[in-house]
Amino acid sequence: MSNLFPLTLTGATIRRRGKRLVGPIDLTLQDQGITIVIGPNGAGKTSLLQMMHGIARLSDGDITWGCDLDAARQAQSFVFQQPILLRRSVRDNIAYPLKLRGTPKAKARAQADTAGAQVGLGAMLDRPATFLSGGERQKLAIARAMITKPALLFLDEPCASLDGRATREIEEILQRAAASGTRLIMSTHDMGQARRLADDVLFLLNGHIHDHAPNPQFFDQPQTAEAAAFLNGDIVE
């Protein structure tokens, strides 16, 4: 697990139908902390995360891990912006990744119960997942992503369209995960959230990394005019 990093991207690019979504990206990430990816809509935040995770095919360039690719894929999880729910109970949703890895059913369910309780879904384990509210759905997705104890967790705007309380609860879950050693790479639109969670910040603009700086330096002394404008709430294009 510990040899997953460094994660190195060299000239990594995704193009779809002749349009460049993100890249070329040159970046090295180490195994500590929470990296927050910010930038305007269409800057390529989702593409960048999906590219690192390996679910979006590279058009160009290379991504390497500290270990071989199969081991790296096994050691990471992804939480999507729109939670994808299996048409099963909450418990079976959370247990599904364990089941895929061959954990016996009873053991997987017991672990899912614990994981569900940790994110505050303890009372809803028997309900069909589609009965959950927006915030509960995202908590389910996070519990499901965390159940394999990944070394690295990607989150693509997990708090988009959630209210303050649900956002705070999810941030608490994420901070607990980070404290227990899970590496987080997360995109967000919420600058307050970025300030609260980030160890370092990646500012993405037009598919390129415009700025990469530690928190709070990024917020207090932005190095580029675009980053300063973006933080000010101006429209950056």
Added chain:
Amino acid sequence: MSDLWEGIRQALWLLVTLDADLVEITLRSLRVTLTALVIACAIALPIGALLSVRRFRARRFTIALLNALMGLPPVVVGLIVYVLLSRSGPFGVFGLIFTPTAMIIAQVIIIVPLIASIAHQALRELWSDYHDLLISLNTTQRQRMAALLWDGRRALLTAALAGFGRAIGEVGAIMIVGGNIDHHTRVLTTAIALETGKGDFAMALGLGFVLILMAIAVNLAIHIIGRTEQEGRW
């Protein structure tokens, strides 16, 4: 009109007295069709799932072909199975012609494309929902198919019921390969054809009502067993 009333009267009479011949051919109808349905589902549902999760060169062609074969004329299927199974045919040594097994084979061929096609339609939607998650979780193709088949089981029930409906009401193919032999391969539909041919419309109608009742009963039973409309709406 009087034929219709006479048919209803006959049907009731046959049912109330539990006519031995009627019970026998009804059970045979059920046995042949349900066996064919189980075999066809075992073949068609994985095909439907595979067509959903896998991209291969001939995929579009395969889907178009399956859709076209949904309308396969049963008489032609019966004829082909007859030629293959007849004493002088390539599989003649098995002695299957004019047996319930031959009827099952013909029905399987008729309903596999139908079930596979409907299953594919249903699972395709589910796959587009699940796609990103299942890719992210490093699932194998087998695991993807299993997830679709399990989570889509309600929709697949519809596919199976459509297959049952087509098989139970089918007469052309099983008449040819089964031969409508009394106490051996006579089923409800072939008996109806026979009674109609003899001019005994009341009896034919009576058998027809029994057939319809049975189809409704089986559908209801499967719905109750599958508990549709109860545990949430998947």
